[in-house]
Amino acid sequence: MAREAALSLALAADAAAPRPGVARRAWRVARRRPAAAAGAVVVLLYVVMALGAPWIASFDPVRTDWSQIRKAPSRAHPFGTDDLGRDGFSRVVWGARISMQAGVFSILLAIVIGVPIGLVAGYYRGGLDQLIMRLTDAWLAFPFLILAIGLVTILGPSLTNATIAIGLGATPTYIRLTRGLVLATSAEDYVQGARALGAGDVRLMGRHILPNIVSAIVVQATVAIPTAIIAEAVLSFLGLGVQPPAPSWGTMLNTAQQFLEQAPWMAYWPGLAIFVLALSFNLAGDGLRDVLDPRG
Amino acid sequence: MIEFLVRRAVISGVTLLVISLIVFVGVRMIPGDPARVLAGTDADAAGLEEIREKYGLNAPLPVQYGRWLALAVRGDLGESIRTRQPVRQTVAAKLPITIELACLSLLVAIGIAIPAGILAAVRRNTLWDVLASGVSLCGVSVPNFWLGIMLILLVSVRLGWLPASGFVPIADDPLGNVKRMLMPALVLGAGLAAVLMRQTRNAMIEVLSADYVRTARAKGLAQPAVVLRHALRNGLIPVVTILGLQMGALMSGAVVTEQIFVIPGFGRLIVEAVFTRDYPVVQGVVLITASAYVLINLLVDVSYTMLNPRIRIRSTADGA
Numbered sequence: 001m002a003r004e005a006a007l008s009l010a011l012a013a014d015a016a017a018p019r020p021g022v023a024r025r026a027w028r029v030a031r032r033r034p035a036a037a038a039g040a041v042v043v044l045l046y047v048v049m050a051l052g053a054p055w056i057a058s059f060d061p062v063r064t065d066w067s068q069i070r071k072a073p074s075r076a077h078p079f080g081t082d083d084l085g086r087d088g089f090s091r092v093v094w095g096a097r098i099s100m101q102a103g104v105f106s107i108l109l110a111i112v113i114g115v116p117i118g119l120v121a122g123y124y125r126g127g128l129d130q131l132i133m134r135l136t137d138a139w140l141a142f143p144f145l146i147l148a149i150g151l152v153t154i155l156g157p158s159l160t161n162a163t164i165a166i167g168l169g170a171t172p173t174y175i176r177l178t179r180g181l182v183l184a185t186s187a188e189d190y191v192q193g194a195r196a197l198g199a200g201d202v203r204l205m206g207r208h209i210l211p212n213i214v215s216a217i218v219v220q221a222t223v224a225i226p227t228a229i230i231a232e233a234v235l236s237f238l239g240l241g242v243q244p245p246a247p248s249w250g251t252m253l254n255t256a257q258q259f260l261e262q263a264p265w266m267a268y269w270p271g272l273a274i275f276v277l278a279l280s281f282n283l284a285g286d287g288l289r290d291v292l293d294p295r296g
Numbered sequence: 297m298i299e300f301l302v303r304r305a306v307i308s309g310v311t312l313l314v315i316s317l318i319v320f321v322g323v324r325m326i327p328g329d330p331a332r333v334l335a336g337t338d339a340d341a342a343g344l345e346e347i348r349e350k351y352g353l354n355a356p357l358p359v360q361y362g363r364w365l366a367l368a369v370r371g372d373l374g375e376s377i378r379t380r381q382p383v384r385q386t387v388a389a390k391l392p393i394t395i396e397l398a399c400l401s402l403l404v405a406i407g408i409a410i411p412a413g414i415l416a417a418v419r420r421n422t423l424w425d426v427l428a429s430g431v432s433l434c435g436v437s438v439p440n441f442w443l444g445i446m447l448i449l450l451v452s453v454r455l456g457w458l459p460a461s462g463f464v465p466i467a468d469d470p471l472g473n474v475k476r477m478l479m480p481a482l483v484l485g486a487g488l489a490a491v492l493m494r495q496t497r498n499a500m501i502e503v504l505s506a507d508y509v510r511t512a513r514a515k516g517l518a519q520p521a522v523v524l525r526h527a528l529r530n531g532l533i534p535v536v537t538i539l540g541l542q543m544g545a546l547m548s549g550a551v552v553t554e555q556i557f558v559i560p561g562f563g564r565l566i567v568e569a570v571f572t573r574d575y576p577v578v579q580g581v582v583l584i585t586a587s588a589y590v591l592i593n594l595l596v597d598v599s600y601t602m603l604n605p606r607i608r609i610r611s612t613a614d615g616a
Contacts, residue, residue: 137307138314141586145548146566150582153570154325230439234552237441238567253442257556260449260460267449271442278437 022291029290036287042280050096057090061247070263080265083255084245091247092269098248099277102163102232102241103225109167110224114174115217119205121175122182132175140172145234152240159248162241166231170224177220181213188212215292222285226278233274249274301598308594315586316368320361323579333575336377368583374576376569383580386565393463394550394561397484400477401546404485405492410535412489413496417504418523428493435490440549444483444556451479461558480557484549488542495538496531503531533600540596547585
């Protein structure tokens, strides 16, 4: 009992010690690393674009207009129009929704599946761990696109199935990452202390280990989301993801490739939109690593 | 070391088995009668019966798996629904094209990444370093199919320097082959170069601060000798590992690159197979790529174990 009191006192003292809050650290990092801050701002702009697409886009992204086929950029159509007379700008704006959706939900899926499996493997070790790791190794051996193609063959092409395929492709990374972190964290004094105080497996995993590995998982997610966004674009480009006429940057580039000589503007903007979003995510991710990991 | 290699080989063997199981289950998950899936929708009753007989489709699943695996190990991956040719033959015809593309991209990637990585590490925190890191970040972020389209637009459509697409066998016309492979290799190599450059830079920075490098400097060796002879050799070890792990990304990239530049290789084969529901071909390609990935990484592990005595000894000491 006395030990428990001493321990909780020590914990309280630790909590009371002056530690710069996340917000202040974020501000400091933003001032020191303007590129990361700029990246974060651009990602936020994309979020606004995705959420506000109905108000930002000036045209219906799927409405065809036979009098406006493959028109060069103009005041009415700043990004030009495509082979069916649809407004390029509106389609790029709406495309943000699909890209963000695919990027975020696929990685969420990977986290929801991967983290608990990694947690169990790293916590219980032994035969179960071996079994999970062999399965993970085999899963990792499928090159991402080949795996996605295989899954889409089984499930059929659609945005949801592409998201599932991308998520399942990213899952082994989270299993491995979580397992490694759990192995390192389990050896820490505070986990051993909690165990000595009689905390059960679930409490140890949920209250003591998980909170300490969350930031590493979030950082990994910021690196994984741009990759997932590009992956969605690739699948849609190949015709295995979002189906026309939905405005996905990947499908737009697929169409654009057929009209490179007559309407090159069709190829500029969707690709640029993916590139800038991925670049911003990567820049912001570097900064986030500094914010979430005060030791780094 | 023998123990390490044996252990590594056994793990790879188990991984290969699990891969085959995943592929087998995957094909069984395709909705519909497996015989029809493997024989094609326009197969007649005799064709269906032949497939049922061959794979023992009336037997329990474990027996089916055993039979399928025995055939696959012998190289019998069934026949294409579309062309009625054995999958093995189809793959064998397409593979050299993709291997050529992959090798050229590797050359491009290594040719850009290693010198740039060394430069960034040696001139750390200078404009060179910032520039190299910036280019590398862009390389990771740019979707390679868009890069390909932009290259076609600039080099083929605007400047008319290189043909935009198509393929000529290297034996027929070596110059024409290289001309058509140049842009694809650049596109496929760019992403890999970005990753490798970052790794090379980090590895070199670490190695350059090691004691033996300081010793080499202290005994008066010139900078190039220190960097190239002493630092680079050790610095490249982690880079080789990353190279092995990046093979998957290279294979994925090849699928897209071949699609853009209309190169009739492995990657185009699988995309066409998906659209024509040519399941035996999809199954064969998926199985072969995953197995190749495992084997390449086994080779990478073995080769650097042999190259670096430290890993050799440490792994034996750990009993690993």
